[in-house]
Amino acid sequence: VSSDFGFRHAFESGGAPALLLLHGTGGDETDLVPLARHVAPGSAILSPRGNVSENGLPRFFRRFAEGVFDLEDVARRADELAAFIADATAAYDLSKPVAIGFSNGANIAAAMMLRHPQALAGAALIRAQPTLTPGTLPDLGGVPVLMLAGERDPIVSAYDCSGLAATLEAAGAEVRLETLPAGHSLTQLDVDILKDWLARLT
Ligand code: MLT
Structure with a gap:
């Protein structure tokens, strides 16, 4: 764990594609590491901790209430994350990463892609x-995006999810949206689909 490049983060060397892990609210840089090792053994891992603290819970941007986002902060933090990716991938000699983001981490990944369309080689949201x-809209130039929604998710509605998918698609991303029999939490089906999607990326 290092605090360089503006984010406390975990790093594990490995092959391509490098995985950028973005945790949900209250998580940290260690949260998604076991998932990443499972879905892409051998991939390099770059895992920052969100710089915002909400009552002690790490996040990637500020919000005023659940679902009410501080959009100025989202933009600023998305830019910070893009700078982190550029600096860390150069320092660790990594390929352009594929993000795996959960919840708040998925939201910052999507916001960053819309401001920095070259930052990622792909994203699982x-x-x-x-x-x-x-x-x-930026030009996302065919970048692959996997979106996994939960049909019983009390935080993210199907409408919101397909709205984001439509925006990314309109920007030229190659979006695959799957709605799973799940709530907000990660399920085994998410893990299986993610693993399959990553295996087909190259
Ligand atoms: C957010 O604040 O980014 C979303 O509501 C997801 C979450 O609960 O973190």
């Missing part, structure tokens, strides 16, 4: 919802 909607 688990239980994501829209935050920023740019006036002018």
Whole structure:
């Protein structure tokens, strides 16, 4: 664990694609490491801890209430994360990473892609919802995006989820959206689909 490049983070060397792990609210840089090792053994891992604390719970951007986002902060934190990725991938000599984001981590990944379309080689967005909607869409140039929604998710509605999928698609991403018989939490089906999607990426 190191605090360099603006984020406390975990790093494990390994092969391509490097995985950028973005935890949910209250998680940290260790949370998604076992998942990443399971779905892509051998991949390098870069896992930052969100810089925002909500009553002691780490997050990647501020919110005023559940589902009410501080959009200025989202933009600023998305830019910080893009700078972290550029600096850390250069320092650790990593390929452009594929993000695996859960909940708040998925939301910052999507916001970052819309502001920095070159930052990621792909993204798996688990239980994501829209935050920023740019006036002018970037060109995501076919970047693969897996979106996994939960049909009983009390935090993210199906409407919000498909709205984000539509925005990313309109920006040129190659989006696969799956709605699973699940709530907000990760399920075994998420893990299985994620593993399969990653295996087909190259
Ligand atoms: C957010 O705040 O990003 C979303 O509501 C997901 C979460 O609960 O973290």
